[in-house]
Amino acid sequence: MKFSKATNYALHTMLYLVAAPAGKSIGVRPLAEFQNVSPTYLSKILTQLVKAGLIASTPGVHGGYRLAKSKDAISFLDIIQAVEGTASLFECGPGHDAGFHEGCLIRSVMARAEDRMERYLQEQKLIDLVDRVDGHMLEFIRREAQ
Amino acid sequence: MKFSKATNYALHTMLYLVAAPAGKSIGVRPLAEFQNVSPTYLSKILTQLVKAGLIASTPGVHGGYRLAKSKDAISFLDIIQAVEGTASLFECGPGHDAGFHEGCLIRSVMARAEDRMERYLQEQKLIDLVDRVDGHMLEFIRREAQ
DNA sequence: ATAATCGTAGACAAATCGAATCTACAATTA
DNA sequence: TAATTGTAGATTCGATTTGTCTACGATTAT
Ligand code: SF4
Ligand code: SF4
Numbered sequence: 001m002k003f004s005k006a007t008n009y010a011l012h013t014m015l016y017l018v019a020a021p022a023g024k025s026i027g028v029r030p031l032a033e034f035q036n037v038s039p040t041y042l043s044k045i046l047t048q049l050v051k052a053g054l055i056a057s058t059p060g061v062h063g064g065y066r067l068a069k070s071k072d073a074i075s076f077l078d079i080i081q082a083v084e085g086t087a088s089l090f091e092c093g094p095g096h097d098a099g100f101h102e103g104c105l106i107r108s109v110m111a112r113a114e115d116r117m118e119r120y121l122q123e124q125k126l127i128d129l130v131d132r133v134d135g136h137m138l139e140f141i142r143r144e145a146q
Numbered sequence: 147m148k149f150s151k152a153t154n155y156a157l158h159t160m161l162y163l164v165a166a167p168a169g170k171s172i173g174v175r176p177l178a179e180f181q182n183v184s185p186t187y188l189s190k191i192l193t194q195l196v197k198a199g200l201i202a203s204t205p206g207v208h209g210g211y212r213l214a215k216s217k218d219a220i221s222f223l224d225i226i227q228a229v230e231g232t233a234s235l236f237e238c239g240p241g242h243d244a245g246f247h248e249g250c251l252i253r254s255v256m257a258r259a260e261d262r263m264e265r266y267l268q269e270q271k272l273i274d275l276v277d278r279v280d281g282h283m284l285e286f287i288r289r290e291a292q
Numbered sequence: 293a294t295a296a297t298c299g300t301a302g303a304c305a306a307a308t309c310g311a312a313t314c315t316a317c318a319a320t321t322a
Numbered sequence: 323t324a325a326t327t328g329t330a331g332a333t334t335c336g337a338t339t340t341g342t343c344t345a346c347g348a349t350t351a352t
Binding site: 004005006037038040041044058059060061062063 | 309310311312313314315318319320321322
C-alpha cells in the first residue's frame with residue numbers, strides 16, 4: 001500500500017509547472033532531467049494528466065506542457081486520481097455469500113477513512129504550494145526554466 | 147495503491163473473533179473457510195497479528211486464535227499496520243539534490259493526508275463493530291463458531 | 293508415553309503489478 | 323520540407339503479492 005512512483009513524478013512535475021513562468025510551455029526533457037527519470041516514461045504519465053484536463057500539451061518546436069487551469073483550481077487529489085485512478089482503496093471482494101454485506105461496518109469504516117484523506121487532498125490546491133513554498137526550491141526551478 | 151488482500155483477511159478474521167464467544171479459541175480452519183482462503187496462508191497473516199500483540203494463539207487440540215486485548219483497545223489502525231507495516235505511503239525518494247527538500251510542501255501535504263486517514267482508523271475500535279453490527283452477520287458467525 | 297491436533301516457519305512457485313525501454317507515428321513550427 | 327516535440331503501443335524487466343508445500347514444535351487427550 002504505497003503511492004506509485006508515477007504519482008511522485010506527477011506531483012513534482014506539477015510543482016515545476018507551478019513555479020515556471022505563467023503560460024510558458026516546458027518540454028518533457030527538463031522535467032524528466034529534474035527528476036532523474038526517462039523522458040518517454042514521464043511523458044506517458046503526463047499524458048494522463050492531459051487527459052484529466054489538468055495540463056495541456058503542444059507539439060512542435062516550442063511545445064511542451066503547461067497548466068490548463070488556474071492554480072487554485074487544481075487539487076492534489078486531482079493529480080493523484082489522474083494517475084492512480086479513482087477506485088476504492090479497500091477491495092472487499094466476494095469473500096462469502098451475499099446478504100452478509102448488509103450494513104457491514106468494515107466496509108463503511110474503510111470507506112470513511114479513505115474519504116478523510118481524500119477530502120484533505122481535495123482542499124490542498126497548487127496555489128498553496130506557490131504561496132508557501134521555500135524560496136530555494138522556486139529559484140532552482142526558475143533557473144532551470146530560464 | 148490498494149490495501150492488500152492480506153489486510154482484508156486480517157480485518158475479517160478480527161470481526162469473526164469479536165463476534166465469537168469471549169475467551170474461546172477459534173481454529174484457523176473455520177476462519178479460512180469463512181473467507182475462502184487457504185488455512186496455511188491465513189495462518190501466516192494471523193501470525194503477524196500475534197506478533198503485534200492483537201491476538202493470541204494456542205496449539206493443541208482445542209487451540210486456535212483469540213483476542214489478546216479488550217475490544218476497545220484494538221483499533222483498525224493496529225490491525226492494518228500489523229499487516230501493511232508502518233512505512234509512509236508517499237515515498238519521496240532521492241529524486242534530486244539535497245537542500246531542496248527543506249520545507250517541501252509536497253511532502254508535508256502528503257504526510258498530513260496520510261495522517262488524516264490514520265487518525266480516523268485509530269479512533270475506530272473493534273468494540274464499535276460489535277456494538278453496531280447488523281445482527282445477521284453476528285448470527286452467521288456465532289452459528290459457525292457454535 | 294504416544295498419538296492426534298493445531299499453530300509456526302521457511303523454502304518455493306505462481307501471478308500480478310509497477311516501472312521502464314524502445315520504436316514508430318502524428319502534430320506543429322521554422 | 324525538415325526539425326522538434328508529444329503520443330501510442332508493444333514489450334521487457336523486476337518487485338511485490340499471493341499462495342502452496344512440507345517439515346517442525348508445542349499442547350492436550352488417552
Ligand atoms: S463483510 Fe463487509 S468488508 Fe467483508 S466482503 Fe462483505 S461488505 Fe466487504
Ligand atoms: S521535493 Fe519534497 S516531495 Fe520531492 S523528494 Fe524533496 S522532500 Fe520529497
